[in-house]
Amino acid sequence: MADMEDLRDGKDFGLDRPQDKGGFIVKGNANGDWGIKRRLSRLFNPDTGRTVMLAFDHGYMQGPTSGLERIDLTIVPLAQYADVLMCTRGVLRSLIPPTLNVPVALRATAGASVLTEMSNEAVSVAMEDAVRLDACALAAQIYIGAEFEHQSIMNISKLINEGLRFGIPTLAVTGVGKEMARNARYFGLATRIAAEIGSHYVKSYFVEEGFESICAGCPVPIVIAGGKKLPEQDALDMAYRAVDQGAAGVDMGRNIFQADDPVAMIQAVSRVVHELEKPQRAYEFYNDLKAQSRAA
Ligand code: R5P
Numbered sequence: 001m002a003d004m005e006d007l008r009d010g011k012d013f014g015l016d017r018p019q020d021k022g023g024f025i026v027k028g029n030a031n032g033d034w035g036i037k038r039r040l041s042r043l044f045n046p047d048t049g050r051t052v053m054l055a056f057d058h059g060y061m062q063g064p065t066s067g068l069e070r071i072d073l074t075i076v077p078l079a080q081y082a083d084v085l086m087c088t089r090g091v092l093r094s095l096i097p098p099t100l101n102v103p104v105a106l107r108a109t110a111g112a113s114v115l116t117e118m119s120n121e122a123v124s125v126a127m128e129d130a131v132r133l134d135a136c137a138l139a140a141q142i143y144i145g146a147e148f149e150h151q152s153i154m155n156i157s158k159l160i161n162e163g164l165r166f167g168i169p170t171l172a173v174t175g176v177g178k179e180m181a182r183n184a185r186y187f188g189l190a191t192r193i194a195a196e197i198g199s200h201y202v203k204s205y206f207v208e209e210g211f212e213s214i215c216a217g218c219p220v221p222i223v224i225a226g227g228k229k230l231p232e233q234d235a236l237d238m239a240y241r242a243v244d245q246g247a248a249g250v251d252m253g254r255n256i257f258q259a260d261d262p263v264a265m266i267q268a269v270s271r272v273v274h275e276l277e278k279p280q281r282a283y284e285f286y287n288d289l290k291a292q293s294r295a296a
Contacts, residue, residue, distance in 0.1 A: 009185065010188070010213075010217060013212070013213040013216035013217050014216060015212055015213070015216055018216075019216070019219065021049075024037060024040075025040075025041065025044055025046055025049040026040045026041075026043075026044050026049065026200075026201070026220075026221060026248070027049075027219070027220055027221050027248065028195070028219040028220035028221070029169075029200055029201075029220065032169075032200070033167060034167070035166070035167020035168075036164070036167050036168075036169050036200065038167070039103070039136040039137065039167065039168060039169055040169055040200065040201075042103040042136050043083070043084050043103055043105070043136050043137055043169070043201075044083075044221070044248065044249070045083060045274060047274075048273075048274045049248060050243065050248050050249040050273050050274055051083045051084055051223060051248065051249035051250075051251075051273070052081075052082055052083045052084075052249055052250055052252070052266065052269055052270045052273050052274070053082065053083065053084040053085075053086050053105060053223060053249065053250065053251035053252070054075070054078060054079065054081075054082035054084070054085055054086065054252065054253070054256060054257075054266065055086040055087075055225065055226075055251045055252060055253035056068055056071060056075050056085070056086065056087050056091070056253055056257060057086050057087050057088050057091075057107040057139075057253075058253060058254075059088070059091065060088045060090075060107055060110055061112060061113055061114055061118065062113075062114050063113075063114075066254075066258055067254065067257035067258040067262075068257065071091055071095045071096075072095045074257055074262065075095075075096075075257060076095065076096065076097070076100075077262075077263060078256065078257065078262050078263055078266050079096065079100055079102055080100065080102065081263065081266045081267055081270060082102055082266060083102070083103070083249075083270075084102065084103050084104070084105050084136070084137075084251075085102050085103070085104050085105070086104075086105040086106075086107065086139060086171075086251055087104065087106070087107060088106075088107045088110075089106060089107075089125060089129060089133060092104060092106070092133060093133075103136035103137075104133065104134065104135050104136055104137075105135070105136065105137040105138075105139045105171055105251075106125060106130055106133060106135040106137065106138055106139060107125075107139050107140070108123060108124065108125040108130065108138040108139060108140050108159055109121040109122060109123055109124055109125075109140040109141065109155055110122070110124035111124065117146075117147055117148065118141075118143070118146075118175065118177065119141070119143035119146035119147050119148035119149065119151070119152055119175065119177060120147070120148045120151070121140070121141060121148070121151070121152060121155060122151070122155060123140070123155050123158050123159060125138070127162045127163070127165065127166055127168075130163075130166070130168060131166055131168070135168055136168070136169070137168065137169045137170065137171045137200070137201075138159045138163050138168055138169070138170045138171070139170070139171040139172075139173055139203075140152070140155050140156055140159055140170075140171075140172065140173065141155075141172075141173045141174075141175035142155075142156050142172045142173065142174060142175065142190060142193065142194050142199075143175040143177060144174070144186070144189055144190040144193055145177065145180055145186070145190075146175065146177040146180070147177075152175070153193070153197060156170060156172050156194065156197060156199060157197055157198070160197065160198040160199065160200075169200035169201070170198070170199050170200055171199065171200065171201055171202070171203060171251075172194035172195075172197075172199035172201075172202050172203070173202075173203040173225075173251075174187060174190040174191060174194065174202065174203060174204045174205070176205070182205060182207060183207055183209070183210070184207050184209055184210025184211065184213060184214055185210075187204045187205060187207060187214050188210070188213065188214045188217055188218075190204065191204050191214055191217070191218040191222055192217055192218055194218075195218050195219050195220045199220060200220060201220050201221040201222070201223065201248070202218060202220060202221070202222050202223075203222070203223050203224070203225055203251045204222050204223075204224060204225070205224060205225055205227060206224045206227075206238050206241065206242045206247070211241070211242065211245045211246070211247075212245040212246055215245060215246030215247060216246060221247075221248035221249075222246070222247050222248060223247060223248055223249045223250055223251045224238075224239070224242045224247050224249075224250050224251070224252075225250075225251055225252065225253070226238075226250065226251075226252035226253055226254055226255035226256065227254070227255070228254065229254045229255055229258045229259075230255055232255075232259055232260065232265060232268075232283065232286055233279065233280075233283040235252075235255040235259075235265075235269075236268055236269065236272055236279045236282045236283055236286070237279040239252070239269055239272045239273060239279075240272050240276070240277075240278065240279045240282070243272065243273055243276065244276070249273045250269060250273060252269060255269075256269065260290065261286070261289065261290040261293060263289070263293065264286045264287075264289035264290045264293065265286060267285070267286075267289060268282045268283065268285050268286035268289070269282075271285055
């Protein structure tokens with residue numbers, strides 16, 4: 001075991017020397033096998049190496065939260081503008097048309113709700129079913145510092161082991177318990193552990209201080225969650241700063257589907273992520289689209 005008496009925070013993240021991607025669009029994945037790279041090439045836009053994932057898996061734990069009461073009415077119209085859909089298999093089969101050719105990151109754990117200890121999850125989807133659903137990624141929370149930390153690390157490990165048998169990458173989602181600090185030290189720890197155990201990419205949160213170091217210290221891509229609903233311009237600003245500081249895109253839910261005009265918002269987010277459009281311009285684009293849809 002490492003000497004626990006001299007744990008030092010990392011200082012030199014080599015921010016002026018980006019990690020060599022080894023000729024593949026997805027950082028840290030150049031040595032994956034063909035099926036893994038094939039799926040990652042669907043999850044990440046080959047031209048930009050970035051992605052706009054639309055997350056609407058919240059119901060597996062939260063029930064019909066605002067904006068997700070009727071996924072057929074609120075999410076299906078947005079889906080064509082996303083690079084990836086992140087959802088449960090229940091919603092996928094019930095409500096998402098199989099003719100929609102957008103890759104899926106499949107929520108692969110369950111076992112808790114907002115009424116209980118959220119970290120008490122287990123792998124809930126059989127790999128055969130993930131294959132049957134044409135999943136491009138398997139997604140689960142890693143709860144560092146939570147009551148069921150060990151179990152969540154083992155869940156991710158199991159998904160990685162099983163996913164590798166079928167060429168399906170795993171997305172580790174840094175779950176934040178109610179009591180946990182949301183700072184660079186915490187997310188640097190959680191994202192690095194997720195990558196070290198073999199996750200192909202990691203979902204985390206943007207933080208004001210030290211986000212660039214979190215991305216640099218994680219050898220695979222980081223995509224950011226949107227978190228709680230912000231004013232649209234602020235959400236676009238957060239997406240811009242995240243990508244500018246090293247994120248490979250977003251896995252955004254509430255800041256898209258709870259926006260005043262979700263269809264306009266996802267297109268504005270996409271401009272920021274793929275074209276590095278400045279937040280002010282992206283917000284003007286959002287307002288133009290919103291005005292057009294109201295006039296129609
Ligand atoms: C959590 O239950 C899920 O992984 C969500 O997909 C995640 O929190 C992202 O959604 P939001 O952008 O709303 O935070």
